[in-house]
Amino acid sequence: MLSWIYSLLGSIWNVLSRKKKTTLLMLGLDNSGKSTLLCRLATGTMAQLAPSARPNSDSFEFENLTVTAYDIGARRVWSNYFSATDAVLFLVDGSDVTRFPEAAKELNGLLSAEELSGMPVAVLNNKVDVPGALGMLDFKEQMQIDRCCSGFRLVGRRPLEAFASSVKLGCGYQDAFRWIAANLRD
């Protein structure tokens, strides 16, 4: 009887502790921090990487998720990866106001993409460690997502949220991953 209970508890534990597998696209303009973040998550180190437009992928564990992430530099190939992903992490260099219109346009294009409809999209206001980086209210306004966060965007009905992060200091993006994990579709 006791061994039966132990084996039952063991099976329950296995099910509860099993990590959920997910695929994530890391998108954003060049210089937003995509490759640095993927390197940090996959190797635990903060490296100074040479800019590269070549797609780069790696896997890492985050809490109860096993994540396969694709860091795609070249914008023209982003859509090749849409059908294979479960969520999108869109990085923005929050310290470079001159490129906000360009970043907002790319984000808007993603939010309108049929293949990504309903998919959770987390937007990172990255590089908040840089003096003068934009606060979250201004950031959301600049990215034209100020009226659709914390709920569902009206067009496409998808979870969309923005987070402040510093890949350099190692903070902020963890909240985005937790939010993505909570919003993944089964």
Ligand SMILES: Nc1nc2c(ncn2[C@@H]2O[C@H](COP(=O)(O)OP(=O)(O)O)[C@@H](O)[C@H]2O)c(=O)[nH]1
């Ligand atoms: N100050 C600061 N610099 C960052 C941060 N994240 C990335 N960077 C730097 O921004 C530059 C571009 O990063 P990279 O990962 O190559 O951007 P990618 O083109 O989007 O892959 C590099 O010099 C990084 O060290 C951050 O949070 N703060």
Ligand SMILES: [Mg+2]
């Ligand atoms: Mg890169």
